[in-house]
């Protein structure tokens with residue numbers, strides 16, 4: 001059965017989760033945007049697997065579409081790729097009444113959403129996440145953007161989609177490594193907000209991910225509703241991300257986002273315990289859960305190098321940075337710290 005979560009941000013939209021949604025995409029998009037032309041953005045891995053089903057669905061609904069395919073991977077998430085997409089949109093004659101469709105993981109969604117935010121000063125867009133990570137996190141909430149040389153996601157825009165269609169059948173072609181990436185963000189929601197969700201995930205990956213995705217999307221929708229532009233509560237969603245982004249950067253993006261967030265979460269759990277902020281025993285529970293999903297709980301980089309890489313994090317303001325620390329499983333806090341303490345967190349967190 002298809003589930004639906006409504007996100008009541010400044011723009012209200014529905015996130016549908018269920019099997020077979022790709023084949024319904026055309027009709028659902030047509031119902032929202034009757035006379036639209038669609039610019040489908042996807043990557044070189046997803047195109048051979050899922051593009052045809054989407055194109056058939058769009059065609060059956062009478063929606064004219066063109067496709068832009070970029071080389072898969074985080075290395076593509078740069079302004080240069082967005083520039084190419086924008087030039088292509090213009091060459092294809094897409095207008096303000098048309099829409100962009102992101103078919104793929106977080107890299108595709110972030111870049112296609114950013115292109116939609118700036119093309120003609122904004123056109124509508126649709127998220128069709130095909131990774132677990134994109135399903136539970138990046139396709140919802142309207143954060144779009146690209147990486148800069150200085151760090152992750154440093155250029156971007158808030159731009160909410162018109163609709164999110166998560167076809168759980170597409171997740172069946174995901175390699176194990178990418179499933180684990182998504183599990184890292186899923187575990188994040190448990191550590192942040194729900195002991196029950198955490199305990200479920202600590203037992204391993206459920207066969208049917210529909211309930212888990214729906215729960216994560218509901219939790220994220222609530223946070224986006226109360227703090228769309230990340231002034232307060234939304235910062236909590238960055239649990240594990242300050243050190244995680246630093247790990248991604250230090251590895252020259254060879255460590256994928258979910259794996260880096262997993263290690264970042266384990267590091268901050270251990271650091272929090274060492275500093276007397278996090279309830280004793282929490283770090284062990286976080287580690288056991290991450291390991292159950294074949295996720296890393298540490299990294300090879302020295303504390304100084306990690307702290308240096310974390311300096312360019314977006315959560316920095318002036319000489320301080322807002323860190324997400326774990327109180328206990330299901331309860332986290334925001335703590336503004338001087339930048340100089342980053343090294344301490346990295347040092348205490350390293351195993």
Ligand code: NAD
Pocket residue numbers: 043044045046049072073074077104105106107108110130131132133134137138139140141142143144152153170171172173174175178181257258
């Ligand atoms: P990704 O988009 O690179 O996808 C991971 C890999 O899986 C890629 O090789 C892709 O081609 C492949 N793939 C995608 N769908 C597939 C499928 N169904 N079958 C087989 N292969 C498939 O990366 P990701 O892990 O989905 O997302 C990570 C990105 O998301 C990072 O750039 C991160 O910064 C961003 N992110 C953004 C937000 C946000 O709120 N905007 C939140 C979390 C993460």
Ligand code: GLY
Pocket residue numbers: 137138140141143230234237238
């Ligand atoms: N992925 C964090 C956020 O959307 O705020």
